[in-house]
Amino acid sequence: MADITDLVDIENGRLKGAVFTDEEIYEQELEKVWKRAWVMLAHDSMIPKKGDFLQTYIGEDPVMVVRQKDGSVKGFLNQCRHRGMRICRVDKGTAKAFTCTFHGWSYDLGGDLIQVPRQDTAYPETFERGDYSAVKVPRIEYYKGFWFGTWDEDAPSFVDYLGSAAYYLDGYIDRWDGGMEQVAFHRWVLPNNWKFMAEQPTSDMQHSEITHVSAATVLNKGSDAADRTKRGTNPVGRQFFSDYGHGGAWYGEKGAEVPNTGQAIQAYESQPEIAEMIARRLGDDREVRGHLNIWPTFMVLGNYTIRVTHPRGPHEMEVWAWTFVPKDAPEDVKDSIRRDVLRTFTPGGMFEADDALNWEEMQHVLKGKVARDTGYLYQMVGAPIQWDEGCYPGGSSQHVFSDNAAINMYANYLDMMTSDSWEELMEKRAQHRMGLEPASVEA
Numbered sequence: 132m133a134d135i136t137d138l139v140d141i142e143n144g145r146l147k148g149a150v151f152t153d154e155e156i157y158e159q160e161l162e163k164v165w166k167r168a169w170v171m172l173a174h175d176s177m178i179p180k181k182g183d184f185l186q187t188y189i190g191e192d193p194v195m196v197v198r199q200k201d202g203s204v205k206g207f208l209n210q211c212r213h214r215g216m217r218i219c220r221v222d223k224g225t226a227k228a229f230t231c232t233f234h235g236w237s238y239d240l241g242g243d244l245i246q247v248p249r250q251d252t253a254y255p256e257t258f259e260r261g262d263y264s265a266v267k268v269p270r271i272e273y274y275k276g277f278w279f280g281t282w283d284e285d286a287p288s289f290v291d292y293l294g295s296a297a298y299y300l301d302g303y304i305d306r307w308d309g310g311m312e313q314v315a316f317h318r319w320v321l322p323n324n325w326k327f328m329a330e331q332p333t334s335d336m337q338h339s340e341i342t343h344v345s346a347a348t349v350l351n352k353g354s355d356a357a358d359r360t361k362r363g364t365n366p367v368g369r370q371f372f373s374d375y376g377h378g379g380a381w382y383g384e385k386g387a388e389v390p391n392t393g394q395a396i397q398a399y400e401s402q403p404e405i406a407e408m409i410a411r412r413l414g415d416d417r418e419v420r421g422h423l424n425i426w427p428t429f430m431v432l433g434n435y436t437i438r439v440t441h442p443r444g445p446h447e448m449e450v451w452a453w454t455f456v457p458k459d460a461p462e463d464v465k466d467s468i469r470r471d472v473l474r475t476f477t478p479g480g481m482f483e484a485d486d487a488l489n490w491e492e493m494q495h496v497l498k499g500k501v502a503r504d505t506g507y508l509y510q511m512v513g514a515p516i517q518w519d520e521g522c523y524p525g526g527s528s529q530h531v532f533s534d535n536a537a538i539n540m541y542a543n544y545l546d547m548m549t550s551d552s553w554e555e556l557m558e559k560r561a562q563h564r565m566g567l568e569p570a571s572v573e574a
């Protein structure tokens with residue numbers, strides 16, 4: 132049986148390729164990561180009215196997310212308790228109840244079984260519908276417009292799970308009095324392991340100065356690509372990471388230009404009354420937008436593509452990406468943000484295509500046995516780690532190009548994979564946080 136502790140070496144910044152290819156490791160991930168972590172299920176604007184629903188996933192498990200009559204949101208496994216069909220096969224809509232199309236069992240908005248054809252005449256009297264409600268997502272919590280769920284009843288609250296990452300996440304999603312709304316949705320499948328993509332907004336800003344140079348040149352109308360990639364400069368910025376594997380990075384400090392935040396948003400926010408509103412909500416020094424990942428795969432980028440990737444076996448992932456806009460912004464601003472994301476971070480987007488090619492290539496090379504055993508390095512850890520430095524909670528380093536957040540992500544991953552409960556995981560994380568040092572680099 133594959134042993135994850137043989138494959139992930141945090142101290143020396145090395146990972147074996149099997150972390151991204153092995154079927155047994157993947158099965159363990161479904162159990163230890165995806166049945167335990169908090170996963171983003173929906174935003175208010177996706178299911179605004181009672182009876183509104185969408186189906187999504189937690190890991191590979193299909194989940195119905197439904198706005199209840201009292202305004203709350205519930206989630207349940209989209210699997211009929213009769214013979215296991217999906218209860219609902221529609222992606223999104225509004226319903227009063229859900230009727231399985233195989234034999235007609237019906238469930239209410241909360242997933243309780245309310246009708247079974249021929250129950251009176253063909254089932255024994257002892258048959259109780261209450262015993263066969265859909266499997267409920269036991270914990271669902273709300274955070275600033277978003278609904279998150281976990282299968283693990285013993286998980287910490289979502290706010291505790293976010294920890295110091297809340298400060299950074301709020302910098303993206305809590306800026307505007309009127310909140311946000313989603314205006315576009317794309318989903319697509321890529322032939323690579325889900326962790327390749329998770330790692331990128333968590334930690335890897337440095338690839339942009341190489342991978343994205345052509346796209347940045349075109350997008351900047353032929354002017355200096357450094358505007359969007361910082362190529363050839365010594366970029367001022369910061370990378371952060373926190374206890375449960377979350378991480379992010381951004382260029383610039385207070386008051387600096389934010390190069391990979393969409394130009395449409397920047398123009399909107401430079402209006403004095405909008406700038407004032409943001410300063411009132413976030414304070415003067417919280418310009419923390421670049422890219423961010425809340426482990427495992429809730430990703431937010433500075434031009435407001437917000438996404439979740441779903442694992443699809445070790446060799447494939449499914450990306451669900453929404454474009455968000457400030458709800459109170461004028462229509463032309465919203466449309467400009469939508470087009471900016473379309474150009475950059477959708478399946479046909481220029482940065483997205485660059486990234487996808489890298490991940491596909493990495494996965495393809497790992498078909499080779501020698502390549503799989505050779506593995507990967509995460510040794511760009513020269514920037515010293517600071518804890519709760521100045522206005523920046525959590526761990527951070529004062530260099531936007533760093534593997535520290537990736538190392539932290541894989542340290543959390545290793546702890547999750549080797550813990551049998553949240554209690555054990557929390558203990559391990561607390562110990563490892565205290566001891567977290569830049570990895571000692573072996574020759």
Ligand code: FES
Pocket residue numbers: 211212213214215216231232233234235236
């Ligand atoms: S499988 Fe759903 S009613 Fe039979």
Ligand SMILES: [Fe+2]
Pocket residue numbers: 331338339342343482485486
């Ligand atoms: Fe990229």
